[in-house]
Amino acid sequence: MRALVIDDSRTMRSLLSRQLVALGYETLQAGNGQEALEVMDQAGADVPVLATVDWNMPVMDGLTFVQRVRTRQEWRSMSLMMVTTEAEYDQIVRALAAGAHEYLIKPFTPEAFSDKLQLLGLLPERAAQ
């Protein structure tokens, strides 16, 4: 399974990628929404099953990325998890209304991240046991 980690912080991309790789994922990374769209275009039919999406990023923010993804039929199968410091109720509602499936507020523990993957049905069976 492939996952796309989108965050302008290399540190956060590294943290999330490390956890995903430990769960058996192959990871791709992008530093903003625009870069992520380009990565997905290059992926062609091999669409990642998951994207973790930061909200505040330069060039293209995470909310815009989610909105763009939802306009593309070929990317409909991908689960979108916001991973962000934006913790206000209104922001969460906006992201979910735009098409995000899950919402994880930074800071988070590895267990909280795994819980969100499980809710999405994307926690590998061996890790869920």
Add this chain to the structure above:
Amino acid sequence: MTTTLDLQLEDIRVVTDDVWTSFLATYGPLEWSPVTLEEASPTDELVQASVAIHGDWTGTVTLEMAPATAETAARTMLHLDAVEEVDVTDALGELVNMIGGNIKSLLPSGSTLGLPIVIRAPLCTAGASTIEHYRVELTWAGTPIRIRVWSTAR
């Protein structure tokens, strides 16, 4: 309209502690420091990470520590034995982003968070257009860390 900032020092400490517990617990917990960063720091240069909050209340949250402490934080977050300056800058930026974002969530809704800025600077004092509202002096791994919340004069 300008909103008055209504935080408790404990709010800021709890927010910071959540960040540290999630990503930096290896070196032990954050604790209140009985001394200021200036008194405890062996260097006159600091790494200062800041993030702006815009809205009814406009201001900045800063995170300050000695370069060696910042390097330890970056190594811990990245699980690396050695880091470069770019790693330290990125890690400190993400730390202040999380602290600032969670402080923003304690303010009236509708505020926006800027992108973090990280610099090396002499021990910092307030600029002419800023007012320091809150200061939390902490220790981690035996070294001082300071969080400050500043408002921008209008």
